[in-house]
Amino acid sequence: MDRSGEPALRLVIFDLDGVMYRGREPVPGAAALVAALHRRDLLIRFATNNSMTTRAMYVPRLMAMGVAVELDEIVTSTSATIDHLRAHLPEVGSVMAVGASGMLEELQEAGFDAMAAADAVDASYEGGPLDRSFGAVIAGLDPSFDFRRLAAATTAIRAGARFIATNADLRYPTPTGFLPGAGSIVAALRAASGEEPLVIGKPEPGIFSAILERAGVRPEEAVAIGDNPDADIVAAHRAGMRSILVLTGVADAALAATLDGERRPDQVARDPSDVASLLGVSLS
Numbered sequence: 001m002d003r004s005g006e007p008a009l010r011l012v013i014f015d016l017d018g019v020m021y022r023g024r025e026p027v028p029g030a031a032a033l034v035a036a037l038h039r040r041d042l043l044i045r046f047a048t049n050n051s052m053t054t055r056a057m058y059v060p061r062l063m064a065m066g067v068a069v070e071l072d073e074i075v076t077s078t079s080a081t082i083d084h085l086r087a088h089l090p091e092v093g094s095v096m097a098v099g100a101s102g103m104l105e106e107l108q109e110a111g112f113d114a115m116a117a118a119d120a121v122d123a124s125y126e127g128g129p130l131d132r133s134f135g136a137v138i139a140g141l142d143p144s145f146d147f148r149r150l151a152a153a154t155t156a157i158r159a160g161a162r163f164i165a166t167n168a169d170l171r172y173p174t175p176t177g178f179l180p181g182a183g184s185i186v187a188a189l190r191a192a193s194g195e196e197p198l199v200i201g202k203p204e205p206g207i208f209s210a211i212l213e214r215a216g217v218r219p220e221e222a223v224a225i226g227d228n229p230d231a232d233i234v235a236a237h238r239a240g241m242r243s244i245l246v247l248t249g250v251a252d253a254a255l256a257a258t259l260d261g262e263r264r265p266d267q268v269a270r271d272p273s274d275v276a277s278l279l280g281v282s283l284s
């Protein structure tokens with residue numbers, strides 16, 4: 001407890017795109033903010049809904065931007081899904097993966113008996129029981145998604161596998177436009193199976209709750225810093241955490257002034273040095 005009676009801050013969760021960088025460009029001051037928080041011995045996590053990129057791929061990317069980061073500080077919607085399974089569904093050992101190769105690798109490295117949906121049925125599959133059962137179907141962004149994968153995953157879910165989505169983002173931005181996101185694939189699985197998924201990624205609280213549980217930190221001892229009210233700020237509310245909206249990404253001051261309900265952050269910061277002031281840390 002500090003003098004105000006509030007629990008002391010122990011953990012800061014950063015969003016990545018729009019907070020640490022915009023596309024390939026670092027956000028000025030973000031690396032200095034992270035360094036200052038490290039000097040204060042605060043726990044730091046970087047949380048992204050991305051299910052295609054592995055945690056290890058983010059380390060050199062952030063290091064190249066001057067952000068000192070360790071593998072354990074990176075949390076993707078896939079790694080949070082793995083943490084959720086371990087903590088809450090320990091009986092699940094075999095999983096079907098509807099996702100990119102990075103997702104399948106992470107599930108296998110985490111010790112799951114994981115099979116790609118494409119390998120669960122052959123090209124001539126005409127319905128009917130699969131050769132084996134699955135404890136869960138994990139659905140993320142799968143650039144090879146097709147009817148065969150949809151059929152395999154739907155059959156597994158209807159046979160009793162838990163339906164878990166890494167995230168439900170319907171689309172995501174590219175340098176030249178938009179592409180369908182994991183949520184569009186999840187929507188197809190939901191329609192075909194008639195089952196509702198457990199969604200881990202933002203705006204659902206699962207990704208933040210998995211971070212808190214693993215770190216042994218209570219929600220009131222943590223803050224989430226993000227640029228997207230619909231994702232970062234809503235997830236923080238649902239996880240019971242304080243939130244700071246930083247205006248270096250998708251939201252500007254005019255939008256911030258209109259936010260209410262779950263989309264309203266506790267505080268708004270113009271940039272990383274403003275975040276430092278709000279957290280009471282010195283950048284120098």
Ligand SMILES: [Mg+2]
Binds near residue numbers: 015016019228249
């Ligand atoms: Mg963002």
